[in-house]
Amino acid sequence: MDRRLFLGGLGLAGVGCGRRVRTVPPVGLRLAPVRAEVERIFRVTVCVRPFRAAGPRMDVEKVGEKTVIHHYGHGGSGWSLSWGAGALAVEKAMGLGERNVAVVGCGAMGLTAAILLQRAGARVTIYAKERPPEVRSARATGSWTPDSRVALANAVSPDFPALWERMTRASFKMYESYLGLAGNPVEWTERYQVSGGAPARAAEGGLEFAKYVDRIRDITPRAREMAAGTHPFGKREVRQSAGLTFNIASYSRMLMNDFFVAGGRMETVEFHKPGDFARVAEKVVVNATGYGARALWKDESIVPVRGQIAWLIPQAEVNYGVMYNGVFVLGRRDGIVVQGVGAGEMEGYNVADETPDRVAAEAAVRTVAEVFQS
């Protein structure tokens, strides 16, 4: 199990040892178990994270008559960083003095940038080949993971860590305003890291992914070790914390509605080369094409990082996440997502194949069953 990935994904990296760990008094936690049965898998989805070693592309480029603000390449952190990264793109767009702005892309990055542009006073049209639920963003785990595969530690510019912090804090603040709403688009839920199982596979060719969680300790819940007998996972060691969960079905729908209610327009269009942006009426274009930018912009700095999810029928009472033996399971309102993460952040690295692997999906669900047998 890659403990750092899990804790990092929960915003907990580095808090599992030393003075920061507190022991919870025995309170006898009871959890409704996940019905981890392969018969309950209702779909298997795959998508690729648009990873760039140097971090997301955020520069501005002139293409013919158009000014293009790049806004892609957010790796495994797109949902988490979306509002903060979007705010930077909007600053650049609005600084150009144009009030009609095009956004190309309708995933996590395009939708949030479009809404922020509207709030800043722009009239916005989204042009995209797909919209939710067809976009890759709809196939994400749905956790607050702002530094998950966002860059390589040694490939970023010196100002990137501070920029990341700015994006992360701005996003986190915005997410606070999505809590407690009907349909729970965003909510805090508990996370448990459970020891045991087979040793994690060694990640070959391991790269040093950038980790910045130390910069946001003040907004990161602390991990607690749970005393034996206070949790339902038998003799295993358990660490508990909490994380933001994005219930992407209702959250995306809310974002789409917000965009349309504010007068947004949307057109279904596919662009094949940068020069095709000449087809849009607006002079300023935010390029939020995610992994699609690799082909569209011939940007081979984007590395695909494949991730697969087996979806189990949701259980209203299962509203927590568990990491065990290289598998992460997260109870969401729109499904219980089960994801193999055994190779840590190298899992799926440089794999562009988006074909679902049913055998791997069932194996991951069986691992989840094992942890609830205790």
Ligand SMILES: Cc1cc2nc3c(=O)[nH]c(=O)nc-3n(C[C@H](O)[C@H](O)[C@H](O)COP(=O)(O)OP(=O)(O)OC[C@H]3O[C@@H](n4cnc5c(N)ncnc54)[C@H](O)[C@@H]3O)c2cc1C
């Ligand atoms: C398995 C998995 C789990 C993940 N889990 C999390 C998580 O828990 N938390 C988190 O924060 N992030 C997570 N991510 C990362 C996150 O999903 C991505 O960073 C995010 O989806 C990127 O969003 P995007 O809007 O840039 O791209 P996309 O969602 O791919 O959207 C791109 C948009 O551009 C359009 N487009 C692309 N090319 C063209 C073209 N040529 N012409 C016209 N339109 C085009 C597409 O149709 C689409 O509308 C995960 C990713 C994966 C794969």
